[in-house]
Amino acid sequence: QQARIGVTGLAVMGRNLARNLARHGHPVAVHNRTAARTRAFIEEFGDEGVFLPAESIQQFADSLERPRRAIIMVKAGAPTDAVIDELAAVLEPGDMIVDGGNAAFQDTRRREAALRRRGLHFVGTGISGGEEGALNGPSIMPGGSDEAYQALGPLLEDIAAKADDGTPCCTHVGPDGAGHFVKMVHNGIEYADMQLIAEAYDLLRHAAGLRPAEIAEIFRGWNEGRLESYLIEITAEVLAHTDAATGGPFVDIVLDQAEQKGTGRWTVQTALDLGAPVSGIAEAVFARSLSGSAELRAAARGLPGPGETWLDSAAGDRFADDVEQALYASKIVAYAQGFNEIQAGSAEYDWGIDPGAMAAIWRGGCIIRARFLDRIKEAYDSDPHRPTILTDPHFSDALGDAQAAWRRVVSTAAELGVPAPGFSAALAYYDALRAERLPAALIQGLRDYFGAHTYRRTDREGSFHTLWGGDRSEVPAG
Numbered sequence: 001q002q003a004r005i006g007v008t009g010l011a012v013m014g015r016n017l018a019r020n021l022a023r024h025g026h027p028v029a030v031h032n033r034t035a036a037r038t039r040a041f042i043e044e045f046g047d048e049g050v051f052l053p054a055e056s057i058q059q060f061a062d063s064l065e066r067p068r069r070a071i072i073m074v075k076a077g078a079p080t081d082a083v084i085d086e087l088a089a090v091l092e093p094g095d096m097i098v099d100g101g102n103a104a105f106q107d108t109r110r111r112e113a114a115l116r117r118r119g120l121h122f123v124g125t126g127i128s129g130g131e132e133g134a135l136n137g138p139s140i141m142p143g144g145s146d147e148a149y150q151a152l153g154p155l156l157e158d159i160a161a162k163a164d165d166g167t168p169c170c171t172h173v174g175p176d177g178a179g180h181f182v183k184m185v186h187n188g189i190e191y192a193d194m195q196l197i198a199e200a201y202d203l204l205r206h207a208a209g210l211r212p213a214e215i216a217e218i219f220r221g222w223n224e225g226r227l228e229s230y231l232i233e234i235t236a237e238v239l240a241h242t243d244a245a246t247g248g249p250f251v252d253i254v255l256d257q258a259e260q261k262g263t264g265r266w267t268v269q270t271a272l273d274l275g276a277p278v279s280g281i282a283e284a285v286f287a288r289s290l291s292g293s294a295e296l297r298a299a300a301r302g303l304p305g306p307g308e309t310w311l312d313s314a315a316g317d318r319f320a321d322d323v324e325q326a327l328y329a330s331k332i333v334a335y336a337q338g339f340n341e342i343q344a345g346s347a348e349y350d351w352g353i354d355p356g357a358m359a360a361i362w363r364g365g366c367i368i369r370a371r372f373l374d375r376i377k378e379a380y381d382s383d384p385h386r387p388t389i390l391t392d393p394h395f396s397d398a399l400g401d402a403q404a405a406w407r408r409v410v411s412t413a414a415e416l417g418v419p420a421p422g423f424s425a426a427l428a429y430y431d432a433l434r435a436e437r438l439p440a441a442l443i444q445g446l447r448d449y450f451g452a453h454t455y456r457r458t459d460r461e462g463s464f465h466t467l468w469g470g471d472r473s474e475v476p477a478g
């Protein structure tokens, strides 16, 4: 018997993906650099389906039906290159290598081009949902050629999560690095989502004076409404959890320094290159960096804060509703920014990504799965080229309804000295986009003053320079 697909790299994600495939009736070849792990895998999970264990990469290749489909589940970066090299040496033209790790999309573009020259298909694939998703249905974002998707798509769609309407959370994102690009932005949005949730918690705790268990209940309530999402759901779980050692709230004994592996940072770096303003995602990444700057924080701890540090109780009662509004509005902004980055990347690399389809495959399986992704899908279905989801009637109405509360939350945070960079950046983005005129005009004037960088006028075509050091008359530029 031959395997329909193979998985090399049997750490927890690879292991669970292989089990997911086998449980769906697909014979799976399994391989790991250290063969002991393959043997342990078979011992533990061998009865879950048909597995063909391979001790060597040659045996792995031999056990796959042609054209071969091989999924790599190893650490992004150099380990991925090493496995690709090994694997490519034993494959034949027409075979497919799927990289299911969190690779940088530029690496994926490079690898795809190199393997294409050897007649191999390279399918950089974003997979979201953590360990549990890999086993029970992740959201899958494959890039690569149409031909490769034809051979792989049905298998991947089979093991992917299903949205409430039954459609698989997997679609062909676009050529070469498109899949990993979209996964990168997914993670950037994940950072923003988590930062906004963290700010909501912080405000409820340190402005309204609620205890973690009470805040958990508030999140549980929010999860019944428009904010319903996996991250809101698990926030309630984490906040309600009690530390066994101290008997106090778990959240109070965790070191407050958020770590990161790189995808959020890449989202912002890439956005800077593309000129896509993802300020909410950027604040989320910087908030993690700031939290981890232990020395800087220790040095600054004694700086003066405001006199007032708590809301009075009447205001405190209304506050949770205000925070819900601010959270929803800021979340809309973060997604709007992320989707705009996807559109900018798609235009830059000619990927032809359908943003509505991305919203659709994020509805289930992935970390940012949320009820409101249905609305984003609808917004793009009604106009695939819309400049921003913010102008979709559903979202513009929601922002209009939320804005008074959103502004109260941001000003309360500022008055009481509780940092809320995510909420503030989202509101500033909203107000900047709405503005009839921006002070960028003044910046242009300053640039022209000190560096003769020139400016354009609102009333005439062309570029101009004012003779600031002379009689201040205006001359055409260049």
Ligand code: 6PG
Binding pocket: 102, 127, 128, 129, 130, 187, 190, 259, 260, 261, 262, 263, 264, 366, 367
């Ligand atoms: C997912 C997650 C997953 C991983 C992040 C965590 O979609 O399943 O995003 O990819 O949990 O990479 O990233 P940080 O360690 O940078 O928070």
